[in-house]
Amino acid sequence: xxxxxxxxxxxxxxxxxxxxxxxxxxxxxxxxxxxxxxxxxxxxxxxxxxxxxxxxxxxxxxxxxxxxxxxxxxxxxxxxxxxxxxxxxxxxxxxxxxxxxxxxxxxxxxxxxxxxxxxxxxxxxxxxxxxxxxxxxxxxxxxxxxxxxxxxxxxxxxxxxxxxxxxxxxxxxxxxxxxxxxxxxxxxxxxxxxxxxxxxxxxxxxxxxxxxxxxxxxxxxxxxxxxxxxxxxxxxxxxxxxxxxxxxxxxxxxxxxxxxxxxxxxxxxxxxxxxxxxxxxxxxxxxxxxxxxxxxxxxxxxxxxxxxxxxxxxxxxxxxxxxxxxxxxxxxxxxxxxxxxxxxxxxxxxxxxxxxxxxxxxxxxxxxxxxxxxxxxxxxxxxxxxxxxxxxxxxxxxxxxxxxxxxxxxxxxxxxxxxxxxxxxxxxxxxxxxxxxxxxxxxxxxxxxxxxxxxxxxxxxxxxxxxxxxxxxxxxxxxxxxxxxxxxxxxxxxxxxxxxxxxxxxxxxxxxxxxxxxxxxxxxxxxxxxxxxxxxxxxxxxxxxxxxxxxxxxxxxxxxxxxxxxxxxxxxxxxxxxxxxxxxxxxxxxxxxxxxxxxxxxxxxxxxxxxxxxxxxxxxxxx
RNA sequence: GGACCUGUGGUGCAGCUUGGAGUGCACGCCGGCCUGUCAAGCCGGAGGCCGCGGGUUCAAAUCCCGUCAGGUCCGCCA
Numbered sequence: 001x002x003x004x005x006x007x008x009x010x011x012x013x014x015x016x017x018x019x020x021x022x023x024x025x026x027x028x029x030x031x032x033x034x035x036x037x038x039x040x041x042x043x044x045x046x047x048x049x050x051x052x053x054x055x056x057x058x059x060x061x062x063x064x065x066x067x068x069x070x071x072x073x074x075x076x077x078x079x080x081x082x083x084x085x086x087x088x089x090x091x092x093x094x095x096x097x098x099x100x101x102x103x104x105x106x107x108x109x110x111x112x113x114x115x116x117x118x119x120x121x122x123x124x125x126x127x128x129x130x131x132x133x134x135x136x137x138x139x140x141x142x143x144x145x146x147x148x149x150x151x152x153x154x155x156x157x158x159x160x161x162x163x164x165x166x167x168x169x170x171x172x173x174x175x176x177x178x179x180x181x182x183x184x185x186x187x188x189x190x191x192x193x194x195x196x197x198x199x200x201x202x203x204x205x206x207x208x209x210x211x212x213x214x215x216x217x218x219x220x221x222x223x224x225x226x227x228x229x230x231x232x233x234x235x236x237x238x239x240x241x242x243x244x245x246x247x248x249x250x251x252x253x254x255x256x257x258x259x260x261x262x263x264x265x266x267x268x269x270x271x272x273x274x275x276x277x278x279x280x281x282x283x284x285x286x287x288x289x290x291x292x293x294x295x296x297x298x299x300x301x302x303x304x305x306x307x308x309x310x311x312x313x314x315x316x317x318x319x320x321x322x323x324x325x326x327x328x329x330x331x332x333x334x335x336x337x338x339x340x341x342x343x344x345x346x347x348x349x350x351x352x353x354x355x356x357x358x359x360x361x362x363x364x365x366x367x368x369x370x371x372x373x374x375x376x377x378x379x380x381x382x383x384x385x386x387x388x389x390x391x392x393x394x395x396x397x398x399x400x401x402x403x404x405x406x407x408x409x410x411x412x413x414x415x416x417x418x419x420x421x422x423x424x425x426x427x428x429x430x431x432x433x434x435x436x437x438x439x440x441x442x443x444x445x446x447x448x449x450x451x452x453x454x455x456x457x458x459x460x461x462x463x464x465x466x467x468x469x470x471x472x473x474x475x476x477x478x479x480x481x482x483x484x485x486x487x488x489x490x491x492x493x494x495x496x497x498x499x500x501x502x503x504x505x506x507x508x509x510x511x512x513x514x515x516x517x518x519x520x521x522x523x524x525x526x527x528x529x530x531x532x533x534x535x536x537x538x539x540x541x542x543x544x545x546x547x548x549x550x551x552x553x554x555x556x557x558x559x560x561x562x563x564x565x566x567x568x569x570x571x572x573x574x575x576x577x578x579x580x581x582x583x584x585x586x587x588x589x590x591x592x593x594x595x596x597x598x599x600x601x602x603x604x605x606x607x608x609x610x611x612x613x614x615x616x617x618x619x620x621x622x623x
Numbered sequence: 624g625g626a627c628c629u630g631u632g633g634u635g636c637a638g639c640u641u642g643g644a645g646u647g648c649a650c651g652c653c654g655g656c657c658u659g660u661c662a663a664g665c666c667g668g669a670g671g672c673c674g675c676g677g678g679u680u681c682a683a684a685u686c687c688c689g690u691c692a693g694g695u696c697c698g699c700c701a
Binding site (some may be wrong): 040041043118140147202225250266305479 | 701
């Protein structure tokens with residue numbers, strides 16, 4: 001425990017630090033009134049220290065391994081008052097969560113009254129004086145105790161929620177996380193640079209948050225969706241390695257793992273660097289974070305590299321959970337030429353694949369479960385079917401009637417199915433978001449249902465070789481499939497000679513346990529390559545110049561090759577803390593609908609404020 | 624933009640399927656008793672637009688429609 005505690009007029013000792021050795025000391029304590037036990041002729045009060053991230057409290061104690069400062073058992077001391085005390089009645093009238101400062105003598109508890117649940121349980125403080133620093137009203141939900149509290153109340157009274165311990169611990173963990181990122185990356189030669197919050201709207205990507213300009217009527221700043229262009233400009237400016245724990249603002253719908261409005265990334269970029277250089281640095285960083293902040297086991301570096309196309313075909317997703325097997329198998333080769341069943345026989349002729357997934361103990365599953373799968377495949381315009389393998393008897397399910405015994409055996413053997421299992425099959429496009437995808441969704445849910453994934457493991461991997469372009473399903477035009485600033489693999493030559501759909505980008509994701517943590521790329525720093533790359537996506541040179549003037553110009557004055565990535569802070573913390581919801585690792589989160597229930601944002605402003613900004617509100621038309 | 628789940632004293636829930644008096648549980652709150660509790664105990668009490676609006680019905684927390692709020696997912700998130 002570091003010694004940052006400074007005695008002052010409110011306190012000279014932490015409640016949670018009192019031990020047998022303190023017996024006889026006169027102490028001054030301050031904190032929240034956690035509980036009262038009023039015996040009429042005797043009053044016990046539990047006084048609780050702050051449990052916030054800056055509290056310099058004992059982290060562990062003998063016989064209570066694992067106790068942390070977020071644990072109320074570790075930061076409570078019992079105070080005792082008698083009717084003869086002048087303040088006895090006043091103390092008895094105080095409600096829980098009132099803040100007081102007291103003095104008294106640390107005394108031993110009789111052996112039969114020792115409380116083993118408290119680190120301070122061998123002693124108590126016989127009060128000599130009471131000062132009420134802040135008396136609390138009736139609190140809206142219990143701060144002490146284990147009971148669940150609705151999230152709406154927790155967000156509306158976030159400061160009470162923070163006193164509850166678990167949230168306080170996560171805030172402390174987040175602080176250590178950020179400290180570690182700064183220390184580690186600084187030691188690796190990364191320069192921390194802050195970039196503007198008020199910047200220009202960029203036409204690509206998510207919806208911007210806009211800030212109206214008072215000085216320039218009708219003109220707007222935008223909050224950065226990420227410091228993407230700034231970090232590339234830093235590279236061009238000769239910064240060798242850059243990082244920032246950067247706020248990012250996107251006006252998009254939220255999810256359990258996606259905060260609305262704003263979130264943080266460990267934004268980093270390296271000059272004269274390629275993909276593997278970035279991977280090496282991030283593997284070092286992630287390994288540090290996991291070993292310092294978690295008891296989980298992380299994949300040893302180097303993390304597995306999996307091509308995007310391979311991830312889609314083997315796992316049916318571009319963010320595979322590698323903690324368990326149960327891979328999607330390909331039956332196209334083993335079945336296609338050797339079955340009468342049209343659905344399978346025709347598949348290869350149409351560029352389709354036959355994929356299959358073993359369902360452990362799937363024979364026990366109800367018909368409705370299989371129907372849900374075939375419906376899901378159907379809604380994705382693919383053909384799903386299934387086969388169940390009872391322990392003793394004949395195979396059953398739609399495929400059993402259509403496949404010969406020999407074919408059914410081939411299917412079972414290829415996916416490694418045993419008696420009692422079932423096999424799901426799907427016929428669909430062999431590449432991209434094809435036949436494996438519906439199976440991959442089942443694979444994920446099986447992982448959860450059957451407990452296949454080790455909760456104590458962090459299975460990192462790199463998904464590489466993302467396609468540069470994808471067809472817009474509505475217009476048929478080529479769109480950038482990810483970051484338009486990525487360098488195409490093969491450079492200008494690839495852009496000129498290949499089908500856009502065949503071109504891969506130096507674009508990569510860091511994935512862990514089925515969660516996308518981060519996206520990055522080797523950047524395109526060559527204007528002529530950029531011009532061609534954007535032309536394929538339908539952007540003229542003029543439009544590049546207009547949309548990204550700073551980058552476009554900068555790259556004409558000597559820009560180093562560079563590459564980078566931006567791991568999400570909030571998602572990494574969710575992973576390290578096993579939290580299912582991103583709001584649990586954020587001090588003051590917006591709710592799902594991007595409302596701040598605590599501060600009441602957003603809110604209307606005065607007509608005068610609007611006038612000053614040259615704005616007029618046009619309410620949406622109501623039905 | 625769409626789908627689903629939830630909404631019942633201050634908090635957390637049960638009741639809803641199969642309509643019959645705001646019926647219940649735990650915590651909290653108020654008052655009283657109580658000198659060794661530690662989530663104190665015992666006795667008593669207060670507190671409800673069953674989110675809101677409409678409909679069906681002799682009768683609605685319960686069934687139907689709409690709406691608002693909270694959550695989860697799809698779209699979206701270069």
